[in-house]
Amino acid sequence: MDNDSALLALAALAHPTRLDAFRRLVQHEPEGLSTGQLVEQSGLTQSTFSTHLAVLAKAGLVQSEKRGRHFIQRADIDALRGLMLFLAKDCCQGRAELCEPLLAELACC
């Protein structure tokens, strides 16, 4: 993941509605959720939520698959992983001692 992609991903997640939707999608991997279900839970208008979804999609964090009349939205775990690796590089490059506590905490899951 390059700098621009990371910026897109960070901006996409830096909004309550989008962060919430993304988390819900991750929790519903790998089945995904329909756009309607996400809209309903968000409390926003369908059109408003649709633009939020487009931001997540443009950042590569969410991918949609057409299933009949519905769209199934799915979180792209690889993209999340890419973002985390990008952030990790910031603190790990040449200085592993900064990241070891992170690895220790991650190991618990």
Add this chain to the structure above:
Amino acid sequence: MDNDSALLALAALAHPTRLDAFRRLVQHEPEGLSTGQLVEQSGLTQSTFSTHLAVLAKAGLVQSEKRGRHFIQRADIDALRGLMLFLAKDCCQGRAELCEPLLAELACC
């Protein structure tokens, strides 16, 4: 790190100038960099950069320490770690299989 703090941190990093400054500060841990050095490299006005720095500080990602007439800025690695753990929880909660590749890639550093 709770949801609101994560949103602040994500928004703080979701800007080219701030992401760049934060990365430079991480690379200069633990000595830090003076505000002036950061301003000079950013190519922006001192006042503009100062507001960016305030955003990072409000998000807890950067802490400043007064040293004479200068301010030494330092990246808060714990805050970065907190953000990464927050993101990791999204993909690891109850589903470790999603995170194992992440751990494998992080292990290299």
Add this chain to the structure above:
DNA sequence: AATGTGCATCGTATAATTCCGATGCATGGA
């Protein structure tokens, strides 16, 4: 005490984001 340096903050102009209703398009069912 007087001056210069380093930074925060205020005021303001411009750009971007966010939100909604309205509209349009494609699909599935009557």
Add this chain to the structure above:
DNA sequence: TCCATGCATCGGAATTATACGATGCACATT
């Protein structure tokens, strides 16, 4: 074929972010 559903997209209004110059304050030097 005709209608209803699910979603994207357009247009516009309100809010927020971004950038700058000007100003003010604190500290160090002279």
